[in-house]
Structures are given as C-alpha cells and as structure tokens.
Amino acid sequence: MKKFKNAAAILLLVFNATALSAQIGIGTTSITNSSVLLEFSNEAKGIIVPQVTSSTGAPGGTFIFDINDKVLKVKEDKNQGVNGNWTSLSNNSIPGISHTFSNAGADVIGNNGVVMGNSSSTKSGALVLESTTKALVLPKVSNPHSALIGAIAGTIVFDTASNTLAVYDGANWSYWK
Numbered sequence: 092m093k094k095f096k097n098a099a100a101i102l103l104l105v106f107n108a109t110a111l112s113a114q115i116g117i118g119t120t121s122i123t124n125s126s127v128l129l130e131f132s133n134e135a136k137g138i139i140v141p142q143v144t145s146s147t148g149a150p151g152g153t154f155i156f157d158i159n160d161k162v163l164k165v166k167e168d169k170n171q172g173v174n175g176n177w178t179s180l181s182n183n184s185i186p187g188i189s190h191t192f193s194n195a196g197a198d199v200i201g202n203n204g205v206v207m208g209n210s211s212s213t214k215s216g217a218l219v220l221e222s223t224t225k226a227l228v229l230p231k232v233s234n235p236h237s238a239l240i241g242a243i244a245g246t247i248v249f250d251t252a253s254n255t256l257a258v259y260d261g262a263n264w265s266y267w268k
Contacts (some may be wrong), residue, residue, distance in 0.1 A: 098170050114225065115207065128177075128208050128225035135238040137248040141217060142189055149213045151176070156245030156260070161187035163245055163258040163265075172247025180258045180265055190243040229256070236264045 118132030120200045131138075140154040140163065149155070153166040162181035162226055170176055202253045207219035220227055229249040234239050235257045239246065244261030255266040 095136055106242065124220045124228070127228050130228040131230040133231050135232050135235075137235065137239060137242065137246040139243060140245040140247060142192075142245055148215070152249065153216065156187075156189070158189050161189060161244070161260060161262075163187075163247065163260055179264065180256075180267060181260040182265040182267070183260075183263045185262055187244055188262045190245070190261060192243065214226055232257070233257070 114125075114130070116122050116126055116132070118129045118134055118136070119130065122130050126131075126268060140156055142156040142158055144158050145154050145168070146153060149166050151166050151168050154163065155166075156163050157177075160179070161177045164177045164179055165220050166176055167178050168176050204215065204217040204219055206219045206221055208225060212219045212221050214221075229247060231246040231251050233250065233252045235242070235246075235248050236251055239248070239259070242259045244259065246259040249255075250257040250266060253266055255268050258265050258267070
C-alpha cells in the first residue's frame with residue numbers, strides 16, 4: 092500500500108507540474124538550472140529505460156534496451172535509415188544481459204504516457220518531455236561501475252568522474268563523450 096501511495100503522489104506531482112509548466116526535481120529539493128525541465132538528485136541511482144522487443148514508430152530521442160540485441164539504443168535520424176535509425180550505445184563485443192523484471196499489465200497512464208512541459212504530445216512514450224527551452228538532466232553518479240552495484244540492463248546516468256554518458260547493458264558499462 093505504501094508503494095501505491097508513493098507512486099500516486101509522484102504521478103500527482105508530475106500531473107500538477109505539467110499543468111503549471113513547472114520544473115520538477117526527483118529526490119532533490121532544488122533545481123540547479125533554470126533550463127531544466129526534469130532533474131534528479133545526486134544519489135547513486137540511475138534511470139532504467141524500457142526493455143522492449145520492438146519500438147515501431149518511436150520518435151528521435153527515444154531510449155530503449157533492445158531485448159533481441161541485448162544493447163541500449165537511442166533513436167537518431169542522423170544514420171539515414173541504417174538499422175532503422177537506431178544507434179547502439181552499448182559499446183562492446185560482449186552481449187548484454189536482459190533483466191527479469193517485467194510489466195505484465197497494460198499501461199494505466201494513457202496512450203501517450205506522462206507528458207511534462209506541455210498539456211499533451213503527439214509522441215508516445217511512458218514519459219514524454221515536451222519543451223523548446225528546458226532539458227532533461229540525467230542522474231549524476233560518480234564512477235557508476237562501482238557505485239551502482241546490482242544495476243540492471245537499461246540503466247543510464249551521467250558519470251561525474253569522467254564527464255560522460257554511462258549506460259549499462261546488464262553486463263558492461265559503456266561511456267560516451
């Protein structure tokens with residue numbers, strides 16, 4: 092029951108902030124920059140992107156953990172249709188490992204998920220950030236390979252020690268400048 096109350100409180104906060112076009116901090120009491128739409132605390136925790144078998148029609152900027160390839164991917168239009176415009180962020184020759192957590196039920200937050208920064212969106216996703224002036228700031232973790240012991244496939248953070256994007260595919264951390 093406590094988990095339900097916490098989830099309901101977070102959803103209420105997100106919906107209210109969206110209606111007011113406010114900034115949101117998760118796990119923090121202050122936003123560090125006025126250009127931030129969504130910011131996380133400096134705790135050693137990351138964002139876990141969805142683990143999926145396909146993501147047909149995903150817009151550019153979508154992050155997924157592809158169960159078939161066992162890699163974390165981002166949808167980019169820069170690669171002119173190669174691999175369906177998906178770029179692998181798992182930079183290694185050892186395949187990742189999918190996790191056993193799953194969402195067996197239907198999404199209960201609507202077809203377009205939770206939209207922040209606007210009252211609606213034409214894009215689909217569990218969490219859609221709509222803004223022309225504000226950005227997402229990833230959770231900041233120093234040395235995630237040692238700080239996030241037990242991380243699962245699809246974890247994404249900003250490594251403050253190397254100043255890089257760090258993604259975990261269930262077996263390996265990949266770092267991107």
